[in-house]
Amino acid sequence: MFLARVIGRVVTTQTYPGLTGERFLIVSPLDEHGAACADTLVACDVAQSGIGDTVHVCDGREATLALDETFVPIDATVVGHVEQFAHESADGDP
């Protein structure tokens, strides 16, 4: 599970049947200072996130457990919208 920022959106017209209606976002993993720290990836969304939001992403097998259909080819899901990240040196948004 990691912190990320939503930087884009992906629209699909043809997908694996179990993924119909799912939202896909492009997310950029963040470090504790709010800086991008790894390659961007595409994640499903169950937290009604939008571009610019700081989010909490669950990856791996557990990513599909957040969806209605739990046996689908998904390896990352946005499971939370981060309102505040209290850092050891400063409070506030990342």
Place this chain on the structure above:
Amino acid sequence: MKLGRIVGTLVTPVQHPAYDGKRLLAVRPIDPDGNESADRMFIAVDRAQAGIGDVVLLMAEGSSVREVLGEADAPIRCAVVGVVDEVELEGETMYPAG
């Protein structure tokens, strides 16, 4: 399991229902000597009443975490399962320092 240090806490008002009532921590993996490892920062559910600055045991393995939480269907992959008091490496006490 990994050794890590708590570097932050998260407030997530909109989240998957499996996370309701659970504390979320930001954990930076560390080497046994206390330096930050190359791993990226993890977000983990707190099961050890850990706070910022604590050195902790981090489970980042998936199904074993769901077993610890007793929630087989929760989309949760990482949990803080212990607060570390002491780390000894090759006969030398690495934590607490000094």
